[in-house]
Amino acid sequence: MIPSAHAFHLAQLNLATLRHPLDDPRTAPFVELLDPVNAAADAAPGFVWRLVEEGTPDATGLRPAGENVIVNLSVWETRDALWDFAYRSGHLEVMRRRREWFQRHVEAHLVLWWVPAGHLPTVGEALDRLADLRAHGPSSRAFTFASFTEAPGAAGA
Amino acid sequence: MKDIDAIAVLGDPVRRRLYEYVAAQGREVGRNEAAEATGVARTLAAHHLDKLTEAGLLESGSRRLTGRSGPGAGRPAKVYARARAERSVSLPGRDYRTAAELLAEAAEQAGLDDLLNEAARRRGEALRGAEAPCGDLAEAMRMLAARGYEPHLERGDGPEGAEGAEGVDRAEGGEGAQEVTEGETAVVRMRNCPFHAVSERFPPLVCGMNLALLEGLLGTDGPVRARMDARPGECCVVVEPSENVVEPSKNNED
Numbered sequence: 001m002i003p004s005a006h007a008f009h010l011a012q013l014n015l016a017t018l019r020h021p022l023d024d025p026r027t028a029p030f031v032e033l034l035d036p037v038n039a040a041a042d043a044a045p046g047f048v049w050r051l052v053e054e055g056t057p058d059a060t061g062l063r064p065a066g067e068n069v070i071v072n073l074s075v076w077e078t079r080d081a082l083w084d085f086a087y088r089s090g091h092l093e094v095m096r097r098r099r100e101w102f103q104r105h106v107e108a109h110l111v112l113w114w115v116p117a118g119h120l121p122t123v124g125e126a127l128d129r130l131a132d133l134r135a136h137g138p139s140s141r142a143f144t145f146a147s148f149t150e151a152p153g154a155a156g157a
Numbered sequence: 158m159k160d161i162d163a164i165a166v167l168g169d170p171v172r173r174r175l176y177e178y179v180a181a182q183g184r185e186v187g188r189n190e191a192a193e194a195t196g197v198a199r200t201l202a203a204h205h206l207d208k209l210t211e212a213g214l215l216e217s218g219s220r221r222l223t224g225r226s227g228p229g230a231g232r233p234a235k236v237y238a239r240a241r242a243e244r245s246v247s248l249p250g251r252d253y254r255t256a257a258e259l260l261a262e263a264a265e266q267a268g269l270d271d272l273l274n275e276a277a278r279r280r281g282e283a284l285r286g287a288e289a290p291c292g293d294l295a296e297a298m299r300m301l302a303a304r305g306y307e308p309h310l311e312r313g314d315g316p317e318g319a320e321g322a323e324g325v326d327r328a329e330g331g332e333g334a335q336e337v338t339e340g341e342t343a344v345v346r347m348r349n350c351p352f353h354a355v356s357e358r359f360p361p362l363v364c365g366m367n368l369a370l371l372e373g374l375l376g377t378d379g380p381v382r383a384r385m386d387a388r389p390g391e392c393c394v395v396v397e398p399s400e401n402v403v404e405p406s407k408n409n410e411d
Contacts, residue, residue: 086360087360087364087387088387088388088389088390089387089388090386090387092360092364092385093385095360095361096361096364096365096368096385099268099270104267
């Protein structure tokens with residue numbers, strides 16, 4: 001049996017609305033952190049995949065949710081794998097300084113949902129999940145860490 | 158078991174010494190070690206360690222302490238570690254946790270990170286009083302221990318602490334971590350997050366607050382400094398000599 005053979009993986013979409021353009025000096029500290037933090041994600045236990053724009057090292061050039069909105073779409077083996085990367089690694093320092101670079105969101109800007117292992121979600125699919133969360137609140141289709149829903153068929157989880 | 162009953166189990170002085178010893182190690186502890194450390198007979202230690210486990214204050218498991226396996230390795234020994242569950246009793250009943258969670262939720266929604274951090278930094282400075290910035294890691298450890306952080310020394314593997322990325326588990330890191338010889342680069346890490354429940358709900362907000370509090374407490378222009386360096390299962394902050402980062406011209410190995 002393969003240790004990481006989970007039937008479902010956890011997908012996450014996170015939107016961040018830039019206060020200033022990426023090439024603005026005020027955003028430079030964030031841009032400097034992109035490569036090391038993305039490298040940490042790629043090497044993190046339980047990391048499966050993250051959205052990358054073709055020919056670039058990240059997805060910051062894609063703006064599917066608005067001209068000044070960068071998206072972060074990734075897939076993880078488990079809740080703890082995502083949690084430990086997001087809040088228990090060098091990524092926490094980026095989160096701590098988020099107000100310097102990003103506008104405060106009034107609506108939900110992070111959504112989690114389960115995908116069959118091997119499925120890589122599209123941006124459209126991810127935005128649908130966020131719209132679902134915003135319209136209907138947390139459910140098994142679209143949830144957050146605070147309203148976490150276990151994977152389908154997860155026994156005793 | 159109710160919190161008050163579990164805590165009452167610590168009324169026995171031998172149990173309390175055993176609990177405090179196991180909790181302070183941050184790793185699994187065997188019966189022999191616990192007995193020797195607390196100066197009681199092994200059978201008595203075993204009895205009380207099991208009482209502490211029944212009360213939910215410790216967790217127990219079995220492990221081959223010799224590291225050997227297969228024939229001749231011997232029977233696995235029973236080992237104990239502090240349980241993760243929080244216990245608290247307040248008389249009369251108080252509920253600061255709900256208040257903290259509601260305030261944090263409002264601060265998160267309103268984006269009040271900066272104001273919170275300023276308040277935390279001022280509080281840290283007030284706790285330090287009129288004294289100079291914290292002088293060295295030993296003093297930092299005393300200050301942190303007094304505030305419940307459970308500090309311990311760890312050898313530094315370079316400015317960024319590369320070991321964090323590999324997720325070294327606590328049991329492995331525990332034994333050698335205390336043996337840092339003088340002059341060797343060391344950092345202070347903390348096993349306990351005093352704000353655990355709220356930091357799990359609002360990590361960037363509360364961890365930022367914690368960093369600001371420690372910056373105020375230790376000072377930001379003295380010989381030691383606090384820096385965010387989160388890893389699983391520990392406080393998000395590391396305290397290190399300021400020279401680690403201030404003198405890139407010396408010891409420049411990168």
